[in-house]
Amino acid sequence: MADFVQALDPSKLVLVGTAMSFVTSGFTAPVYNLPIFLFGMYAQEATEAAQSLRAFTFLLGGSMFYDIIWMFTYSQHWFIKFVNILLLLLKIPTTFAFATALQQRGGQFSGLGIRGNDLAGATVWSMPGGFTSSGRDGYQNVDSPVDAPKPLGVPTTQPAPASQPAPSNPGAYQTV
Numbered sequence: 606m607a608d609f610v611q612a613l614d615p616s617k618l619v620l621v622g623t624a625m626s627f628v629t630s631g632f633t634a635p636v637y638n639l640p641i642f643l644f645g646m647y648a649q650e651a652t653e654a655a656q657s658l659r660a661f662t663f664l665l666g667g668s669m670f671y672d673i674i675w676m677f678t679y680s681q682h683w684f685i686k687f688v689n690i691l692l693l694l695l696k697i698p699t700t701f702a703f704a705t706a707l708q709q710r711g712g713q714f715s716g717l718g719i720r721g722n723d724l725a726g727a728t729v730w731s732m733p734g735g736f737t738s739s740g741r742d743g744y745q746n747v748d749s750p751v752d753a754p755k756p757l758g759v760p761t762t763q764p765a766p767a768s769q770p771a772p773s774n775p776g777a778y779q780t781v
Contacts, residue, residue, distance in 0.1 A: 613702040619645040622699060625692045632685045635675045638692060641668055645703070655710050662703045669696050 619642055626638040641664050648654060648661040672693045676686065 613698055615699070615702045615706050616649050618695065618699040618702055619649055622692060622695050625688055625695065629685055629688050629692070633679060633681050634685055634689055635668075635672060637668060637671070641665060645699075649703075649706075652710070655707065658703060658707050658710065662700060662707060665696055665703065666700045669693060669700075672696070 623639070623642040623646060626642050630636070630639045641661070644657075645661045645665065648657040651657060672689065676689060676693075681689065
């Protein structure tokens with residue numbers, strides 16, 4: 606589905622939505638659709654405006670809920686109701702296309718906990734204070750053997766490293 610949404614052209618979707626809203630605006634229809642889609646045309650054209658693009662995406666998504674309530678509350682002619690249903694169905698891919706465009710511009714949905722470019726997977730967190738680097742390489746499985754704890758009072762003797770000649774150029778790379 607992600608490929609389908611990325612293949613959609615947000616400018617054409619918002620243009621069709623604006624035209625359909627303009628056609629229904631002269632009849633008994635929701636009055637908020639035309640201003641929302643006009644704002645969407647502005648937000649789509651302004652390439653540096655990520656905040657207005659985010660606002661349009663949220664307004665369009667929220668207006669779908671209001672469209673359903675409006676259609677059950679008010680009676681309409683069958684043709685205008687059909688156009689409003691088509692407009693409601695058009696809002697779904699338009700919302701997804703503008704959400705994808707917002708992510709490509711580097712915007713975020715901060716209220717939802719979704720970062721701009723990371724919708725695919727979980728984040729790997731590390732513990733503060735270096736708890737993950739306590740001598741082990743990564744995490745320990747349940748089936749792996751446990752190392753015996755070292756006694757605290759017994760000093761361990763390690764052989765002294767062999768003396769090596771000092772490098773002639775301090776700070777230079779060493780060859781092996």
